[in-house]
Amino acid sequence: MKTNRFLMLLKTRGALTATEISKELNITTEGARLQLLKLTEEGLIQSSQESKGVGRPTQYFSLTDLGNKGFPDTHAELTVKLIQLMKDTLGEEALQTVISAGEQKAKQRYQQQMNQNNSLEERIRTLAEIRSREGYMAEYTKDDKGFLLIENHCPICAAAQICQGFCVSELNTFKFVLGEDVNISRVSHIIAGDRRCAYRISL
Structure with missing residues (x-):
């Protein structure tokens, strides 16, 4: 159980020192x-x-690829094979048709759980809860620029790596359920090599 706590902390917070980890886990x-x-x-x-001025370098700990694989990936190998097979046999257009159909269903499913009369923060909170239930380990923060929706894990990462249409579809879904008057842009992307996906949201 302690091991899981360590991996979860590094997954959600990124690289940390042993001192920072001990404080977070109260050990x-x-x-x-x-x-x-x-x-x-x-x-x-x-x-x-990492060297920070004078003195000994600071040691940071982070997850390896193997450590990241311990978090759920939705049938990655089979999914990748099916996507590649569809692209090879039916073509890119057919794959995009399937992704678009999935996007429409996601919009309907999310919207059913959203109250458009709620404040933007309440809608973002609901969206983060929905995404967390789907395995994205989502959370949000608020600052003077607006909000930051953070997804610490991507359970469809393998699929998204060979077809970024999934990522475009997700962003379209977020824009739809949060409201047409809301500005949202992706500022961090796991596929691009970042530790997490993050979206800047403002009115």
């Missing part, structure tokens, strides 16, 4: 280091050093 720094050593030996996390 001793020595206890954190022992767990981090174990996870490193198992190939689930990796460490890197």
